[in-house]
Amino acid sequence: MSTIRVMLLPSLKIEVDGTTVSLRGAKNRAFVVFLAFKAGRPVQREHLAQLLWPDSEPARARASLRQSLTQLRKAFGEDLLRTTSDAVEIPEAAIWTDVGQLADDLEEGKATREMLVKLQCLPDLFADIDSVGQEFGDWLQETRGRVQADLLERTERLVSGDSLGAQDRLALARAAITLDDLNEVAIRAQIIALAELNDHSAALRAYNQFYARIEDELGVEPSPETQQVAVRIKLMEAADDVPARMPAASVAPPAPLTLVAVLPFQRLGPSSLPDYAVLGMLEVITCKMASFPAPAVISSNSTRHYLDAAPSTAQVHRDLGANYVLTGTIQTRDRMALLTLQLCDCVTGHVRWAATREIRVARLFEAGLDLAEDIARTLELSLNAAELERSRGLPDDHLEPNHLVLQAKDRMFRLALPEFSEAKDLLDRALQRGPNFAPAHALAAEWHAINVWQGWSENLGRSRVALEEHARKAIYLAPNNGRAMAQWGHHLIALERDFDGALSLFERALQLCPNDSEALIWTVPTLAHSGQAQRAVENGKKAFVLSPCDPFVFRNEHFLSLAHYASGDYAEAAALGLSCFRRAPAYGSNLRVTIASLMAGDRSGEARELAQHHNLAEPGFSVGKFRNAMGFRDAAQQAAYVNNLLAAGVTA
Template identity: 25%
Template sequence: MRIRLFGGLEVTSAEGQPVRFATRKSALLFAALVLAGRRGLHRERLSEGFWPGRGDAQSRNSLRQALADIRRWFPANGNAAISVEGDQETVALTAGPDEVDIWLFERKLAESATADLAFAAELYRGDVLAGEAIPDGLDEWFSPNQVRYRQKALQLVERLSLALPEAGSADEAACERLAERLLASDPTAEAAHRALMRIHAARGHENAALRQLESCRALLKKHLGVEPEAQTQSLAVSLQTRGGNRQTASTHDTANPAQPVATPARPHDQPSVAVMPFDNLGGADDEYFADGVVEEITAALSRIRDFFVIARQSAFTYKGRFVDVREVGKELGVNYVVEGTVRRGGNRLRISVQLVDSETRTQLWSERYEGATEDVFEFQDRIAAQVAGAIHPAIRGAEIELAKRKPPTSLRAYDLVMRAYPNIWGRRKDTNDQAIELLRKAIAIDPAYGRAHALLAWCHASNAAYLWAEHQENELEKARMAVEAAGSIGDDPTALAAAGSALSMCGEQERAATFIERALALDPNNAWAWARHGWIAIYKDEAARATERFHRAMTLSPMDPFAFNMRLGMATAMAKTGSLPQAVAMAREVIAAHPDIIMSYRYLAAWSAMSGDLETARWAAQKLLTAQPDFTIERYRSLPFFRHMPDWADQVVEALKLAGLPER
């Protein structure tokens, strides 16, 4: 097969080389001819559709050039397996029946054998021309075909899942892969959900089948605001009946079946989460691994003091049976539920994890991890760390949204802190000021709220470090006072990270390191603490040690609101260790993504000047002065975190002078 349209355009020459057409229009014209098949297309329609508004003569000439480009790869001769032929009116692609994936797909669909359907399933790698850039105006050529073949794929996955003769066959695996590909591009594809439900049930995994139903229901609600179709509901009823009969049979001789352990009601001063037993989709030999993953994730989350984690013993009373997340939420008194599946195939392990709001059943976050089985325990630890690192900001984001929806009259100290969170990340002075106001209100309600004091310290330190305050020393003193007012925060990694970050800005690197290291001892997956640990290394003139810390932070929380700061920290470490071109490139990337973050222009101006690119340095300096007219090199140099690296500070000062920034 030398022509593939499913999942993107791939064409191979007679010599086995990838075909690279001269222009995108040539490639799309070739795709249009493939879709048209042997009936071909009218030249006039092609020239007007692909080159509109150019006039008849020019558009026909463009068509001739594009066809010449195609024929360069597929010249017409008597033995050619693929060629473009035509007359004055039409042009068509001729090829053998097995040369084109969509033609072969159609032929296999017409067959009734399960093996033929499975073959067609493997051909469908994604939507027609998925990922190809299609210019405006050409949708009429491709959109109808994309929709048509997607509908055929949905019909195929339904048909194949109903026709599968037995569990564990190669045909079943092909059906499962097709369902997963369809859901990757459209999470609301109910036919794909139903196919996976049938496959799980055929393997004896009714719980996994019912979890697939809940995932389907949550995604439909989230994206379309509708309930599952009657066909899906009917399938669910049959699975629940079947699962109930199986459970009754298995527990018939058990006098006292396990019951969930009731958890006493707690005041909702913090969110709570339960990590449910993961469904083992492999053999019995993999059961220990599935349980081990849950134990590791539970332990990792338990180290985070931002939320309460239900003990494993309580969550594991649900093992082996399907329960609705809303029921779990009520019985265990939790806001969020972590669910997952574990599957081993050959020498590969796959773990799927999702975080669900137990009240609304909304999926807040999901991820899939794959690794080799060679070292299962190392893989287990890595997955636990990544899941904990991802769930933490997902829950925090959900709590922030919940606090935003509450009326002012019902806000507590916790809600006010949640409202402050999105504004504390050093992006703009006005949002930082809003955070300060919210944190002060929280402290007024609860004067002993250590985290509120610690975050307030960070905000005041940011006012000084970003040169937002007229009197920097006053802000630094307020930061120190807020750290002292925080009192005993020794068991709160977030508060420790905030207090340590503030002290680092104040120039107290040794004391700051004590706070940060305590935060990481409690929660090794705290991305903020790892990032600030990197900055402390830079401020202590130990840039070589900073790179690994920033990398750890970015790995744990790639979508973090503070990711720009982590990247600038990594770039600073590069600049200090002699990799100026890489540092400049990273600063440019941050500016392109976040042009409103003023501090980026300081770094770009300095590093560009150091590397001899004065044009870029002066551009960055002008941008900085436009956003911050009162910036002076003297004010910047006076910041206390320069104390431990005087030589570097002097280099920065000289570079900023070359960039054209005012000294005083």
């Protein structure tokens, strides 16, 4: 038997055996759609005549129905349209609809791009089907609501389960939210998926927006289940695999770090203090503490998501491995801010240090530097006071550029082109208002670096020039900024292959910031390429400890994968590389190191599959074109790396 295929999304299209059927007249199209939703059930002629020709006399309406049936039989054939003197029916086996198929696919646990498009189009279901009367219009509205509710319920079940990966669940949840932007099941699924994808700040942002909206519009709070998800996001889930796979080092392990987690301060009472001001203070305290030899401070990349959350010290210890947690509150009135602070032992819960400060709001960032020094003295009384640089923070006239930089950094972390472009605009504004503001130049250099490694740059030559200009300017303006110095050392290899110059910069950077995760991670590729693989592994591991839930965890995995490849641990290199691939499948540099690791580890089948993906992802790449720019300083190691790529099938 032939089949009538009725596509309703995004617009009406009717086919029979693959051939498009063009029906003339709005009522003929309405007739087919109505029968499609009544498939397998006879519909009385009297009802059809009244439904489709409500303004005609009964006899005239019946005549119009007969004429319409004649046209439909001609289009579909007698077998597909059964009629009696009293009723009309399309056999259930003879009809297929895309919304019915969508329901079946959701029930089977599928999640394809076509399904997402159709889900997002559901509010426009029947939009191109003219209402031929009040009763038919009511039927369209009721059917649209019923179909949407059914598909939404199926989507809720799917995103609440574990049969799909986080990326698919996130996409489906977002599609469901377009149908019902207060659907708590979908919003909760979105939060969980974002957390699993290591985008914790976005997860908490979605929760906070939902909380504020339902409290404002409905006067209620999220369900206890949703609140528990928000508070108990397992930050270590995305990064747990990495430490677990790491083999014991061949040298004696270093002494365990004393780790401090600085959390965003809680705003109490009425406050006009924006998020970026609270996050800015977090950044200042964290970066200042990272410049001390001890204690080590967990990266603000991994603590910023706690904004507007209130985790227990035990929870932070479980999430981040912190020994101590600095918490605080801010109350503002007029132009003054009252800060209360507590430094707590995560294991015992005892308060090790507490303080209150009353300061002008305009001097919050400067106060953060003083607080960082107090905390360091409390935990490590043996610190040499001379090692504590007493820079007194940013001048007030630099606060506005700093706010722009913080907002740009937040957008860069999302690794999506629209937000990434917005970040560039924010950085341009920051540099226009503060042309000598070193953090803006450092972040601008990183922006151009990401633009290159993501393959988004439309002019590589111009991007490299801009990268060099901003990196050099950042070093010139802040000669004691270890993070910027390490970043410039990394870029120096890409631009000039100046190994000695880069290694010298790294030594100085780590003297200045021995416990800064970003400074450490930037050293890893050059150390791996220059014959210092063991040190590269150690620095990469330490960076993971200091920022276990970094938004750029995929980059850190790639760098550490390269270090393991250089050390000869091909299994670990491949494991980290494949984890990075799952997070960032188009990251070309990681693809190549992972392919080489698989080949070197006698996993040629997997290597060849990944090489095919690489060649599709980077059609402009060839080994011959880029081999001189590839990293290893040792000729034999470089030759082995190139041979592994060629053997796997990377474009020669």
